[in-house]
Amino acid sequence: MNRLLYLDWLRVCATICVVIIHVCAAGYVGTLQPDGETTWFIGNFFETISRWAVPGFVMISGALLLKDQREMSYWDFLMKRASKVIIPFVGWSVLFYVYGAYKGYFPLSIKSAIKAFINNGITYHFWFFYMIIGLYLITPLLKVFVKHAQKHHIEYFLILWLYASVITGLSNFLFGMKFSLELEYVTGYVGYFLLGYYLSYFEIKKFWRRLSYFGLGIGILSLFFLTYHYTLVNGGKLSQYWYGYFSPSVFLISAGLFILFRYNFNKLSLPIIFSPINKASLGIYILHYWLMNNYLWKVFPQVNANFHQVLVIPINIIITFVLSALITIVLQRIPIVKKLVP
Numbered sequence: 001m002n003r004l005l006y007l008d009w010l011r012v013c014a015t016i017c018v019v020i021i022h023v024c025a026a027g028y029v030g031t032l033q034p035d036g037e038t039t040w041f042i043g044n045f046f047e048t049i050s051r052w053a054v055p056g057f058v059m060i061s062g063a064l065l066l067k068d069q070r071e072m073s074y075w076d077f078l079m080k081r082a083s084k085v086i087i088p089f090v091g092w093s094v095l096f097y098v099y100g101a102y103k104g105y106f107p108l109s110i111k112s113a114i115k116a117f118i119n120n121g122i123t124y125h126f127w128f129f130y131m132i133i134g135l136y137l138i139t140p141l142l143k144v145f146v147k148h149a150q151k152h153h154i155e156y157f158l159i160l161w162l163y164a165s166v167i168t169g170l171s172n173f174l175f176g177m178k179f180s181l182e183l184e185y186v187t188g189y190v191g192y193f194l195l196g197y198y199l200s201y202f203e204i205k206k207f208w209r210r211l212s213y214f215g216l217g218i219g220i221l222s223l224f225f226l227t228y229h230y231t232l233v234n235g236g237k238l239s240q241y242w243y244g245y246f247s248p249s250v251f252l253i254s255a256g257l258f259i260l261f262r263y264n265f266n267k268l269s270l271p272i273i274f275s276p277i278n279k280a281s282l283g284i285y286i287l288h289y290w291l292m293n294n295y296l297w298k299v300f301p302q303v304n305a306n307f308h309q310v311l312v313i314p315i316n317i318i319i320t321f322v323l324s325a326l327i328t329i330v331l332q333r334i335p336i337v338k339k340l341v342p
Contacts, residue, residue, distance in 0.1 A: 006265040012274050015281040017050035019288050019321045032236040039309045048224040055254040058189050059196025066146050066197035074140045081136050089129040091340045093122050125289040161191030165246045173241045199258050216256025223249035283328030283341030
């Protein structure tokens, strides 16, 4: 299967954007106050251009896994993915729990550790593993579907998903109501998973490409200004609906960017400086949030105190990203340990 270069670009950008999301969430887009408006607006800007990252990762996975129609048993497929996701997931969960127990965050108890692991109580950002592993478990079934489905079948699924996951959420947010059809089986991240496959596999006509780029612009503007508007309506407390991965704004940005990269970056290889980031994306995701919450929370206030507020967020993003990337790249060169950061 030929390498899809634009997916490498998307993965690198999504990795950077996930770091941006968490850095900005660390106190920069909380309550909007007159004396902190500049920092809040800068944080809102960075959040706006980054919120597509998680849907982007899911779409990349869908494009790669569902497009690969090689015959493979369920067991072989799951074992192939295990080395990439399940081993890091379990391994880091154990390490983070042990560290937390050492620091006094968790009780030193196997029972408590198992309960925390089952309930995603070890580290918040590992929710992504619970979600993506769930998608992997149903991928063999989805591969059967896309193998035998025609284009209009997948479009029908995506229309149902768009209604059930995006439109009903908007209706509920704006009007406090939604048409309660039983459509749970076409809701959630499976829609982005299939959307990634659809946008990667089928040719997108120029009209729809241009419309998606227009939607991308609308998504960015609406995400930024509607978050500001509803935060004001909310008395200055951050209104997070438009940041949500199933808000219309994030959907438009995610789909528009995927199409933009597919048709503009597929003949362009990653520069040498970005290649290590592409290979270290999972490790960066795992480590950056842990570093922020255990060590960098002491560094950020120093940056805040010594730099202009326009520079504070970019500097903290760079510190977090570079440190996470360097640690990951070093770990990838250590035998056995490298299985934790594939």
